[in-house]
Amino acid sequence: xxxxxxxxxxxxxxxxxxxxxxMGRDLAENFPSAQAVFARADDMLGCAISKLCWQGPxxxxxxxxxxxxxxxxxxxxxxxxxxxxxxxCGEIESPLLKEETRGNVLFTAGHSVGEYAxxxxxxxxxxxxxxxxxxxxxxxxxxAAEEHPGTMAAVLGLSPEQVEEVVRKASxxxxxxxxxxxxxxxxxxxxxxxxxxxxxxxxxxxxAKRVVALNVAGAFxxxxxxxxxxxxxxxxxxxxxxxxxxxxxxxxSAERETSxxxxxxxxxxxxxxxxxxxxxxxxxxxxxxxxxxxxGAGNVLAGLIxxxxxxxxxxxxxxxxxxxxxxxxxx
Numbered sequence: 200x201x202x203x204x205x206x207x208x209x210x211x212x213x214x215x216x217x218x219x220x221x222m223g224r225d226l227a228e229n230f231p232s233a234q235a236v237f238a239r240a241d242d243m244l245g246c247a248i249s250k251l252c253w254q255g256p257x258x259x260x261x262x263x264x265x266x267x268x269x270x271x272x273x274x275x276x277x278x279x280x281x282x283x284x285x286x287x288c289g290e291i292e293s294p295l296l297k298e299e300t301r302g303n304v305l306f307t308a309g310h311s312v313g314e315y316a317x318x319x320x321x322x323x324x325x326x327x328x329x330x331x332x333x334x335x336x337x338x339x340x341x342x343a344a345e346e347h348p349g350t351m352a353a354v355l356g357l358s359p360e361q362v363e364e365v366v367r368k369a370s371x372x373x374x375x376x377x378x379x380x381x382x383x384x385x386x387x388x389x390x391x392x393x394x395x396x397x398x399x400x401x402x403x404x405x406x407a408k409r410v411v412a413l414n415v416a417g418a419f420x421x422x423x424x425x426x427x428x429x430x431x432x433x434x435x436x437x438x439x440x441x442x443x444x445x446x447x448x449x450x451x452s453a454e455r456e457t458s459x460x461x462x463x464x465x466x467x468x469x470x471x472x473x474x475x476x477x478x479x480x481x482x483x484x485x486x487x488x489x490x491x492x493x494x495g496a497g498n499v500l501a502g503l504i505x506x507x508x509x510x511x512x513x514x515x516x517x518x519x520x521x522x523x524x525x526x527x528x529x530x
Contacts, residue, residue, distance in 0.1 A: 201302020214311030274316035274495030344417025356408030369398035432467035453478035
């Protein structure tokens with residue numbers, strides 16, 4: 200039957216901006232399966248990513264090269280805490296590979312780097328393969344950010360179409376795109392500093408409630424990440440990726456994907472492409488999803504989903520109390 204009884208669910212996984220010191224610690228202390236995920240990550244990375252997640256310091260946790268693996272590990276730990284864990288050939292595999300376990304899960308999806316945890320959950324690769332990919336992605340994006348400096352800002356209170364107009368007007372000041380379509384009234388722009396500053400001015404002139412500069416290392420999901428996208432595409436060619444057993448709604452296309460070839464292509468395109476989160480959520484709702492479960496740090500996605508679909512049932516899983524509360528709703 201699966202989690203939440205007979206309700207049709209989607210599992211969603213957060214991206215950068217959701218990280219916080221302490222994330223995952225309660226899960227590791229209460230679920231041996233989650234502890235095993237953190238221990239495996241520490242061993243593979245050759246450093247205590249667990250300590251960074253649980254104790255900080257915050258400025259180190261915010262660095263792209265650390266944030267992305269930390270979020271991936273925490274989300275995977277939340278997944279196995281909720282569903283249990285599977286092992287194969289010494290690797291950690293998604294519990295959803297078993298049909299009786301995945302039950303009523305119709306889709307998985309993740310926001311930006313969260314898509315990697317979604318792909319692990321969907322059985323497209325082992326935890327270890329996903330961690331290697333996320334680490335490489337973080338390294339490449341940090342390198343691209345240093346070579347092509349840029350920034351991002353969230354525009355609140357304008358429609359996506361209005362933000363697209365803002366971007367067109369600001370493009371004379373430099374490279375800029377609409378990067379994250381997060382909710383009907385929140386769209387993130389990304390690009391060169393001069394262009395983002397100009398876009399902020401234009402957005403306010405057009406009636407934006409607020410424009411919030413994001414504390415990020417670079418212009419993610421923009422053409423300034425092209426070098427990272429090209430290098431990641433080459434790295435993905437040799438990665439052990441297989442067809443997913445649960446459809447994943449991709450950031451780049453907002454379409455469901457299951458084939459290994461589609462997954463490889465979308466992961467490389469995702470780095471420079473927009474995160475089409477509003478369309479992704481709507482795609483899942485249109486396909487019959489009745490409840491969303493956010494797995495990992497914070498509850499950012501839960502908030503965005505409620506803005507996209509106010510009537511949607513949403514749960515966030517990040518500690519033992521939230522796991523217990525969700526499981527108590529069975530039936």
